[in-house]
Amino acid sequence: GEDVEQSLFLSVREGDSSVINCTYTDSSSTYLYWYKQEPGAGLQLLTYIFSNMDMKQDQRLTVLLNKKDKHLSLRIADTQTGDSAIYFCAETGNQAGTALIFGKGTTLSVSS
Amino acid sequence: DSGVTQTPKHLITATGQRVTLRCSPRSGDLSVYWYQQSLDQGLQFLIQYYNGEERAKGNILERFSAQQFPDLHSELNLSSLELGDSALYFCASSAGTGDEQYFGPGTRLTVT
Numbered sequence: 663g664e665d666v667e668q669s670l671f672l673s674v675r676e677g678d679s680s681v682i683n684c685t686y687t688d689s690s691s692t693y694l695y696w697y698k699q700e701p702g703a704g705l706q707l708l709t710y711i712f713s714n715m716d717m718k719q720d721q722r723l724t725v726l727l728n729k730k731d732k733h734l735s736l737r738i739a740d741t742q743t744g745d746s747a748i749y750f751c752a753e754t755g756n757q758a759g760t761a762l763i764f765g766k767g768t769t770l771s772v773s774s
Numbered sequence: 775d776s777g778v779t780q781t782p783k784h785l786i787t788a789t790g791q792r793v794t795l796r797c798s799p800r801s802g803d804l805s806v807y808w809y810q811q812s813l814d815q816g817l818q819f820l821i822q823y824y825n826g827e828e829r830a831k832g833n834i835l836e837r838f839s840a841q842q843f844p845d846l847h848s849e850l851n852l853s854s855l856e857l858g859d860s861a862l863y864f865c866a867s868s869a870g871t872g873d874e875q876y877f878g879p880g881t882r883l884t885v886t
Contacts (some may be wrong), residue, residue: 697877704776705864707874707876707877743884760871760872761807763821764816765816769815
């Protein structure tokens with residue numbers, strides 16, 4: 663079945679780069695997404711990448727997609743304490759229309 | 775602010791009761807999705823409506839139902855509530871059926 667896997671925790675120091683990794687199973691996913699959830703808040707769409715792209719850059723965020731290995735990563739440059747949150751990777755599986763299938767989320771902790 | 779609104783923000787009710795959660799999509803969006811977020815199951819897709827019609831169903835219990843009204847707002851009805859239904863319920867909207875989804879702030883349901 664469809665599944666999205668992420669590591670659960672990542673701890674970095676302020677100013678360093680953070681890399682959050684994700685693997686997915688549905689090779690037919692057209693788009694892959696990264697969402698951010700701060701404590702007590704909803705999910706904020708950070709960025710997404712079309713499946714025929716290898717890389718997308720958006721300010722401090724860089725998304726890399728390796729379709730062959732079904733591996734997606736999100737790099738945050740110059741990580742700040744305000745980046746501390748849970749980051750979710752999501753794919754559009756084909757089981758139920760265009761519903762998103764989410765990973766369990768990676769908790770990013772940024773220390774000063 | 776994503777432009778998606780959900781009410782109420784918090785809801786506390788007893789087992790066996792019925793509640794209605796409301797969602798207003800972003801202006802111009804035709805699709806509404808409902809997701810449940812719980813500690814043990816993570817983020818799970820429940821159901822999608824597109825322009826008033828049910829488009830896709832995910833892991834939605836038979837005790838749960840939803841609808842989308844002509845003004846495109848949606849309601850999620852949860853009945854015969856059980857302790858295990860305590861969760862955050864998110865609504866998301868998108869322009870069409872394959873576009874990026876924007877999430878509301880969620881409704882936190884506590885069943886006692």
